[in-house]
Each structure stands twice: as C-alpha cells, then as structure tokens.
Amino acid sequence: MIYWVLVVGAGALVVLLLVLRRMMKSLATRPERILAFLAMAVFPALWLAGMMSYADHEFKKVSFCIQCHEMGEHGESLTSDNDESLAAVHFRNSRVDRETACYQCHTRPGLSGLVEAKMKGLHDVYVYYLCESPEELELHGEYDTSICLKCHGEAESFLEGWGHQAILEELQSGEMSCLECHDVAHELDD
Ligand code: HEC
Ligand code: HEC
Ligand code: HEC
Ligand code: HEC
Structure with a gap:
C-alpha cells in the first residue's frame, strides 16, 4: 500500500512538472516566468516533505x-x-x-x-x-x-x-x- 502511494505520488509529481514546463514556454512576461519557476521549485519541496512525513509514519506501524x-x-x-x-x-x-x-x-x-x-x-x-x-x-x-x-x-x-x-x-x-x-x-x- 505504502509503496503504491509513493510510486503514484512520484508519477503525479513528474506529470505536474512536465505541465509546468510547457506552461513556462508559453509564458511571455518575466514575472509570469518567475512565478512558474517558483512553482516548479515549491511543488517538489512540498511533495517531498509530505511524502517523507507520510512514509515515516507508515514505516513505524506494526502493520x-x-x-x-x-x-x-x-x-x-x-x-x-x-x-x-x-x-x-x-x-x-x-x-x-x-x-x-x-x-x-x-x-x-x-x-x-x-x-x-x-x-x-x-x-x-x-x-x-x-x-x-x-x-x-x-x-x-x-x-x-x-x-x-x-x-x-x-x-x-x-x-x-x-x-x-x-x-x-x-x-x-x-x-x-x-x-x-x-x-x-x-x-x-x-
Ligand atoms: C515505549 C516504552 C517502553 C519500552 C520500549 C519498554 N517498556 Fe516496559 N513498560 C512500559 C510501561 C509504560 C510499563 C507499565 C508501567 C511500569 O511498569 O513501569 C511497562 C512495564 C514493564 C514491565 C512490567 C510488566 C508487567 O507485568 O506489568 C516489565 C518487566 C518491563 N516493562 C520490562 C521492559 C523491558 C525489559 C524492556 C526492553 C526489552 C521494556 N520494558 C521496554 C514501557 C516500555
Ligand atoms: C520488506 C520486508 C520487511 C519489513 C517491512 C520489515 N522487515 Fe524486519 N526483517 C526482514 C528480513 C528479510 C529480515 C532478515 C534480515 C537479516 O537477517 O539480515 C528481518 C530482520 C529483522 C530483525 C532481526 C535482525 C536485526 O535487525 O536485528 C528485526 C528485529 C526486525 N527485522 C524488525 C523489524 C521491524 C521492527 C520492522 C518494522 C518497523 C520490520 N522489521 C520491517 C524483512 C522485513
Ligand atoms: C537480575 C534480574 C533483573 C534484571 C537484570 C532486571 N530486572 Fe526487572 N525485575 C526483576 C524481577 C525479579 C522483578 C519482579 C518480578 C517481575 O515483575 O517480573 C522485576 C520487575 C520489573 C518491573 C516491574 C516493576 C513493578 O513492580 O511494576 C519492571 C518495569 C522491570 N523489572 C524493568 C526492568 C528493566 C527495564 C530492566 C533493564 C534495564 C530490568 N528490569 C532488569 C529482575 C530483573
Ligand atoms: C516490549 C518490547 C518489544 C516489542 C513490542 C517487540 N519486540 Fe521484538 N524483540 C524484543 C526483544 C527484547 C528482543 C530480543 C530477544 C532476545 O535477544 O532474546 C526481540 C527480538 C525480535 C526479533 C529477533 C528474533 C527473536 O525472536 O529473538 C525480531 C525479528 C523481532 N523482535 C521483531 C518484532 C516485531 C516484528 C514486532 C512487532 C510485531 C516486535 N518485535 C515487537 C522486544 C520487543
């Protein structure tokens, strides 16, 4: 179960990053690009933190x-x-x-x-x-x-x-x- 969550989560993150990358190409103004770039940095960080705390919790369980x-x-x-x-x-x-x-x-x-x-x-x-x-x-x-x-x-x-x-x-x-x-x-x- 935990393995699946990790694999599906990683897959979703990759898709999200690809979408953001495409969006970035079509963005014209500099602030827009900076914003998109930040999103690309923030999402993985949030994802990583979330996954780590989730995994930490799950890996401690008797089950x-x-x-x-x-x-x-x-x-x-x-x-x-x-x-x-x-x-x-x-x-x-x-x-x-x-x-x-x-x-x-x-x-x-x-x-x-x-x-x-x-x-x-x-x-x-x-x-x-x-x-x-x-x-x-x-x-x-x-x-x-x-x-x-x-x-x-x-x-x-x-x-x-x-x-x-x-x-x-x-x-x-x-x-x-x-x-x-x-x-x-x-x-x-x-
Ligand atoms: C996560 C905390 C925790 C760990 C780790 C732990 N214990 Fe305990 N143990 C307790 C608590 C709380 C009690 C009940 C209160 C008391 O007797 O002090 C207890 C009770 C006991 C009792 C009395 C049992 C009874 O019949 O009521 C013994 C003997 C004991 N522990 C030995 C050990 C030994 C030896 C270890 C290491 C292998 C160990 N404990 C590890 C928390 C722990
Ligand atoms: C993926 C399967 C798997 C999971 C999940 C797993 N173990 Fe193990 N465990 C093993 C195997 C295989 C061995 C034998 C490893 C060896 O002898 O080198 C082992 C050995 C052990 C040992 C004896 C060897 C030692 O390290 O001293 C303990 C204690 C142990 N596991 C505790 C746990 C605890 C506690 C958890 C959960 C937090 C856990 N295991 C989760 C497969 C697993
Ligand atoms: C030399 C033997 C010996 C060693 C070593 C020993 N104990 Fe005990 N312990 C006893 C005996 C005997 C009792 C009383 C009978 C019983 O409850 O099992 C006792 C009782 C206990 C109790 C229950 C106390 C109560 O009245 O609620 C706990 C808790 C406990 N031991 C924890 C430990 C822990 C933790 C260790 C290691 C750090 C340890 N003991 C090492 C012999 C020992
Ligand atoms: C109260 C504390 C306590 C709990 C809870 C506990 N263990 Fe242990 N376990 C020990 C102790 C102490 C030993 C060492 C026994 C020895 O050296 O004689 C041990 C030994 C082991 C071993 C080595 C093989 C053996 O039987 O000596 C494995 C594997 C193991 N535990 C797995 C687990 C798993 C899996 C769980 C949860 C389902 C668990 N333990 C829950 C205290 C605990």
Missing part, C-alpha cells in the same frame, strides 16, 4: 513490519497470553503505543537510533526482495538495553521496584541486560 514477519509469528506474539512475554505484556496493556509497538521496542533512543532504524529498514527490504530470507529471524547483535531504559530508566516502578537499584550501574552501562532476567521477549509457537 508494516508484520507484512513480512508474519511467518516469524512476531505479530501474533503481541497478543499471546503468556505473562512473561515482554512483547505481549506491553502490547496487551498498551504500555507501548500499539500502532507502532515493534518500532518502539526495536529502535534505540536518540538521533543515531533513528538513522540506524532507517538503515535497518533498507537492509530488511533489500534482504526480503533480493536475497533469501533466513528461515529463522535473529537479532543482529545483542538487544540494546538502552531501548528498555528510554522508557523505564527514570520510572519509579523500575528504580524502586524489585532490586534494580543494586544493579543499576551495570544496566545503565550495558554490562548487564534486562533480558538476563526478563528473558522472554516474544513467545513464538514452534
């Missing part, structure tokens, strides 16, 4: 992620009734924005996380369409604890709860992962 990950059953794991499963516990209780749950838990905080997420997205699309997808999905590298901390780091329930205080430094520095104890991320059926 976008699971169009490819259905087989991995990660989408279904969101509604599993396993109370140990982090994805399910967060999704079922709306502890992450439901519409963008995957993105929330798979994007590191800050600008570098944002850029990394875009690169990763390109990588996923590349592998999906041009290579053989792996039978079983695996994280590239370890899950980064800073993702959990971006929501929990300052929260009383985490700081005061259980015995996190004693291991706070190790958690913050990344020496210890939350997953050492909260060790079910996705409950997947075999």
Whole structure:
C-alpha cells in the first residue's frame, strides 16, 4: 500500500512538472516566468516533505513490519497470553503505543537510533526482495538495553521496584541486560 502511494505520488509529481514546463514556454512576461519557476521549485519541496512525513509514519506501524514477519509469528506474539512475554505484556496493556509497538521496542533512543532504524529498514527490504530470507529471524547483535531504559530508566516502578537499584550501574552501562532476567521477549509457537 505504502509503496503504491509513493510510486503514484512520484508519477503525479513528474506529470505536474512536465505541465509546468510547457506552461513556462508559453509564458511571455518575466514575472509570469518567475512565478512558474517558483512553482516548479515549491511543488517538489512540498511533495517531498509530505511524502517523507507520510512514509515515516507508515514505516513505524506494526502493520508494516508484520507484512513480512508474519511467518516469524512476531505479530501474533503481541497478543499471546503468556505473562512473561515482554512483547505481549506491553502490547496487551498498551504500555507501548500499539500502532507502532515493534518500532518502539526495536529502535534505540536518540538521533543515531533513528538513522540506524532507517538503515535497518533498507537492509530488511533489500534482504526480503533480493536475497533469501533466513528461515529463522535473529537479532543482529545483542538487544540494546538502552531501548528498555528510554522508557523505564527514570520510572519509579523500575528504580524502586524489585532490586534494580543494586544493579543499576551495570544496566545503565550495558554490562548487564534486562533480558538476563526478563528473558522472554516474544513467545513464538514452534
Ligand atoms: C516490549 C518490547 C518489544 C516489542 C513490542 C517487540 N519486540 Fe521484538 N524483540 C524484543 C526483544 C527484547 C528482543 C530480543 C530477544 C532476545 O535477544 O532474546 C526481540 C527480538 C525480535 C526479533 C529477533 C528474533 C527473536 O525472536 O529473538 C525480531 C525479528 C523481532 N523482535 C521483531 C518484532 C516485531 C516484528 C514486532 C512487532 C510485531 C516486535 N518485535 C515487537 C522486544 C520487543
Ligand atoms: C520488506 C520486508 C520487511 C519489513 C517491512 C520489515 N522487515 Fe524486519 N526483517 C526482514 C528480513 C528479510 C529480515 C532478515 C534480515 C537479516 O537477517 O539480515 C528481518 C530482520 C529483522 C530483525 C532481526 C535482525 C536485526 O535487525 O536485528 C528485526 C528485529 C526486525 N527485522 C524488525 C523489524 C521491524 C521492527 C520492522 C518494522 C518497523 C520490520 N522489521 C520491517 C524483512 C522485513
Ligand atoms: C515505549 C516504552 C517502553 C519500552 C520500549 C519498554 N517498556 Fe516496559 N513498560 C512500559 C510501561 C509504560 C510499563 C507499565 C508501567 C511500569 O511498569 O513501569 C511497562 C512495564 C514493564 C514491565 C512490567 C510488566 C508487567 O507485568 O506489568 C516489565 C518487566 C518491563 N516493562 C520490562 C521492559 C523491558 C525489559 C524492556 C526492553 C526489552 C521494556 N520494558 C521496554 C514501557 C516500555
Ligand atoms: C537480575 C534480574 C533483573 C534484571 C537484570 C532486571 N530486572 Fe526487572 N525485575 C526483576 C524481577 C525479579 C522483578 C519482579 C518480578 C517481575 O515483575 O517480573 C522485576 C520487575 C520489573 C518491573 C516491574 C516493576 C513493578 O513492580 O511494576 C519492571 C518495569 C522491570 N523489572 C524493568 C526492568 C528493566 C527495564 C530492566 C533493564 C534495564 C530490568 N528490569 C532488569 C529482575 C530483573
């Protein structure tokens, strides 16, 4: 769906620019030409900004992620009734924005996380369409604890709860992962 919007949008823009170019040739006066020229610069800029914000919004959606990950059953794991499963516990209780749950838990905080997420997205699309997808999905590298901390780091329930205080430094520095104890991320059926 998103791909179609992007392709049709780009097509419409090209047509518009061609029309404007023709119009420009028939325009006589200088102000008219300047105006037409500005229109040619403004439309693409508006289009680009609109498309980028639209794409950004769409690419964060669970529905976008699971169009490819259905087989991995990660989408279904969101509604599993396993109370140990982090994805399910967060999704079922709306502890992450439901519409963008995957993105929330798979994007590191800050600008570098944002850029990394875009690169990763390109990588996923590349592998999906041009290579053989792996039978079983695996994280590239370890899950980064800073993702959990971006929501929990300052929260009383985490700081005061259980015995996190004693291991706070190790958690913050990344020496210890939350997953050492909260060790079910996705409950997947075999
Ligand atoms: C509450 C946070 C959370 C949510 C929500 C979440 N994930 Fe995860 N996901 C994790 C964690 C943590 C791991 C790392 C598991 C590990 O290393 O043992 C993981 C691992 C994965 C993996 C690697 C394979 C695996 O199972 O270990 C994939 C693929 C994945 N998630 C996709 C998704 C998709 C797609 C969604 C949305 C449908 C999603 N995740 C939602 C936390 C989450
Ligand atoms: C076009 C299909 C496609 C879409 C859309 C897609 N993925 Fe993936 N994803 C893949 C493929 C293929 C792999 C395996 C890549 C590899 O192993 O190199 C993968 C691997 C992963 C992994 C495990 C490897 C890693 O990067 O650590 C995670 C986590 C993941 N995807 C999360 C997501 C999330 C979150 C979204 C939505 C924001 C998403 N994916 C959207 C196809 C897709
Ligand atoms: C987008 C924000 C967000 C992210 C990312 C996130 N959480 Fe949470 N999580 C919450 C909120 C909000 C709650 C409910 C309030 C609370 O318990 O502090 C919660 C609750 C929990 C709970 C208690 C669950 C229960 O049974 O009620 C655990 C355990 C937890 N999170 C661990 C993690 C771990 C580990 C990670 C990283 C893999 C993580 N969270 C990532 C927002 C988040
Ligand atoms: C050494 C083990 C351990 C590590 C590491 C750990 N936790 Fe916990 N955590 C627990 C235990 C045990 C509980 C209490 C039982 C439960 O709710 O699962 C708990 C409870 C929680 C709760 C629920 C608190 C409440 O009462 O509402 C949250 C939220 C949480 N942990 C988040 C995190 C996050 C985020 C990390 C990583 C930054 C983390 N934990 C790392 C063991 C750990």
